[in-house]
Amino acid sequence: MAAGKTAVAEALARQLDCSMLDLDQFIAASAGRSIQTIIDEDGEARFRQMEESALRKALVSGTARVIALGGGTWISPRNRALIAEHHGFTVWLDAPYELCWQRIVRTGDTRPLARDYVQAGRLYKERRPLYELAALRVQINEETNAGVVATEIVNALRQHKE
Template sequence: MPAQSPRPVALVGYMGSGKSTVGRMLARGLGWTLVDLDRDIRRREGRSIPEIFSESGEARFREVEHEALAAALDGAERRVVACGGGVVLEPRNRELLRRADTVFLHEDIEALYERTRRPGRPLAAGGFADFERRYEERLPLYREVAGLRIHVGNRPARKVAKEIERWLKG
């Protein structure tokens, strides 16, 4: 159950779980602002996420991601934050996420793998074994920070957003 006063809502989950899409619908339904961390990072850095990874490395990306998350959650009532899939890897980020109403969008690994087979996803380029290893590494971290866990399945994003709204309203 979320806190009584409105706190920001953070959506976490593996790549392809629908964080940006559900976040957009949730923010619209609540009348709140959406912050898509990946979009914010691209704006801050003036380059794409694959470019950040290839030119500056994952460590630089994770530092910028932390800064963006801290800014997005800082005093941010009535804000929905769609996080990147690896945001939970950084302990400082997990601490920040505990201060928000955090929702884990859970999905089956096979569905996630199929959804992410396109260019522009820097950590999706490997095969299924690498994809699954990374997922298994992050799964307990998503669970650790989440106040609500939702299995997305093949449900429309608007239904998932409505379920989160009901949870927020108690």
């Protein structure tokens, strides 16, 4: 939730010289509707089905070596298992809630399941324990540079392969 997943994924893909996929953008483009509209019209359960299907396609096809997950993708045990099955290396961009909320407000990019400060805070708190399951945790603050984070991830990937 506004931790910088897309920016870091783009920087990481550049450093690794590989393809990158933003899962939410892919779902929206495939459906011809925004994530907000999908959730409003079809419900969250249907969106989560679409999300799992899109993740499976991305992992099976191998076309994207770096995938920026939506904030709720990792919450699903099935998605975590799918990522593990495909030997995915997962990264948690651990940004403080206040920073995430400031970014949401600054960009005007409302989130389908986090439309106000209280709702977003509740979601943030609920998801944190599951985010801790990621292979790598990177602390994010207002000065964090996506390129620097990408370099940290590349170094962790190298160590992971050894």
